[in-house]
Amino acid sequence: MAKAKSNIAKRVMTDAVYERTRENIAEFERAAKAGKLLTDAFRVLATKAKDDAFTARINKEMMKVLQTDGENDRGLRTVVKGDITMLKGMEFNKNAKLNTLFFAPYTASVDRATGILKVDISSYVPKDYVVAPPKATHFSLISAAAEVNFATGIQSSVHSSTPELVYGAQTEAAVSLSNTLTANSTNWLFLALGIRFYQQVNGKYYVLNSGKFNAVSVIELSGPAA
Numbered sequence: 001m002a003k004a005k006s007n008i009a010k011r012v013m014t015d016a017v018y019e020r021t022r023e024n025i026a027e028f029e030r031a032a033k034a035g036k037l038l039t040d041a042f043r044v045l046a047t048k049a050k051d052d053a054f055t056a057r058i059n060k061e062m063m064k065v066l067q068t069d070g071e072n073d074r075g076l077r078t079v080v081k082g083d084i085t086m087l088k089g090m091e092f093n094k095n096a097k098l099n100t101l102f103f104a105p106y107t108a109s110v111d112r113a114t115g116i117l118k119v120d121i122s123s124y125v126p127k128d129y130v131v132a133p134p135k136a137t138h139f140s141l142i143s144a145a146a147e148v149n150f151a152t153g154i155q156s157s158v159h160s161s162t163p164e165l166v167y168g169a170q171t172e173a174a175v176s177l178s179n180t181l182t183a184n185s186t187n188w189l190f191l192a193l194g195i196r197f198y199q200q201v202n203g204k205y206y207v208l209n210s211g212k213f214n215a216v217s218v219i220e221l222s223g224p225a226a
Contacts, residue, residue, distance in 0.1 A: 023075030031062040032148050038062075038190070041146035041155040042092070042216065045194045048207055049214035050092040055202040061090060080150045084188060090218045092194075098217035102141070102195050104129040108220035110189055117191040118144035118178040121220070127169045133213040136197040137207060142216075145179035146190045149204040156181065164198055164205050191220040 035058040039046055065086050069077035091097045099155055102152070104124035110117045121141065126132075130139060143157035158179045165172060181189060194216035198205040207214070 035059045035062045048211040049216040092216040096215040098215040110222040115181040115183040137200045138198040142194045143177035149187045189222045
């Protein structure tokens with residue numbers, strides 16, 4: 001059986017009959033590598049706010065990006081040459097999407113010249129603009145910026161957040177979550193915003209249900225000049 005499997009694997013990699021299969025394998029591997037790279041860039045947020053199927057979902061989205069590459073032949077297409085802007089709005093947790101949990105007005109901006117990516121959030125009342133899960137007593141807003149080079153496989157990221165805020169009827173002041181990356185970067189820049197829920201017990205904050213209720217979404221991105 002082992003010998004038979006080995007022979008089949010060898011045929012897949014060499015036989016002309018399996019040329020399309022080899023093309024699909026090569027492109028899937030490139031898409032998966034790009035998906036892991038972006039996931040690693042946002043790991044600080046993703047570890048507390050992603051569903052069990054996230055890896056498969058981001059690989060699927062990267063495959064869609066790769067398939068928009070109009071320069072390379074089938075089997076040689078890459079994410080780099082695809083429409084990476086398709087990743088805007090990507091949710092890390094399909095069970096808790098940002099736009100179903102947080103409704104306060106905010107603006108996202110990317111300044112490539114300075115390397116500053118930020119989210120400016122207007123004043124709001126948590127009880128009116130945040131949908132919290134049962135038993136949540138506090139929440140925090142988290143922003144992260146990532147610089148990604150899909151060709152070299154290099155990425156870096158920074159993040160900022162509010163302190164734990166009471167989930168109540170108080171008015172929260174406007175806040176700016178600012179993240180600074182490389183000025184005049186020649187790489188892709190991504191900005192994400194997330195919300196994380198906690199239960200306070202004896203003065204300590206515990207993330208609810210290992211992140212099941214937390215959300216993270218890519219809210220803005222910017223590509224290098226052509």
